[in-house]
Amino acid sequence: MAEPVERSEPRADAIYDWDKYADGRMWKFERGKDFLVDPKSFSNAARKAVNARRDRVSDVNIKIRQGTVFVRFNLKKGVNEDD
Numbered sequence: 001m002a003e004p005v006e007r008s009e010p011r012a013d014a015i016y017d018w019d020k021y022a023d024g025r026m027w028k029f030e031r032g033k034d035f036l037v038d039p040k041s042f043s044n045a046a047r048k049a050v051n052a053r054r055d056r057v058s059d060v061n062i063k064i065r066q067g068t069v070f071v072r073f074n075l076k077k078g079v080n081e082d083d
Helices: 039-051
Strands: 026-030 057-065 068-075
Touching: 039 057, 039 068
Parallel strands: none
Antiparallel strands: 026 068, 057 068
C-alpha cells in the first residue's frame, strides 16, 4: 500500500556527485558498487546532469559494458579541470 512522504524522493543529482565527476576524466561506475539501478537509467541520469552544468560541460560520453558504465563529461574550452 502506498504511503505519504514528507518530501519527494531525492533526484539523481542529489544521489550522485556529478560535480566531482564533471572534470574531463573518464570515470568507471560498477553496478552494485557505485549505483543500484539499471545501467541505462544511470546513463540517463548522467546525461541529465549535463544540463545543470552547461556553464562548464559541453556534453558527455557514455559506454556501457556488462553492468559497468564509463562516463566522461567533456569540458568546454577554457574551463580548467581544477575549477
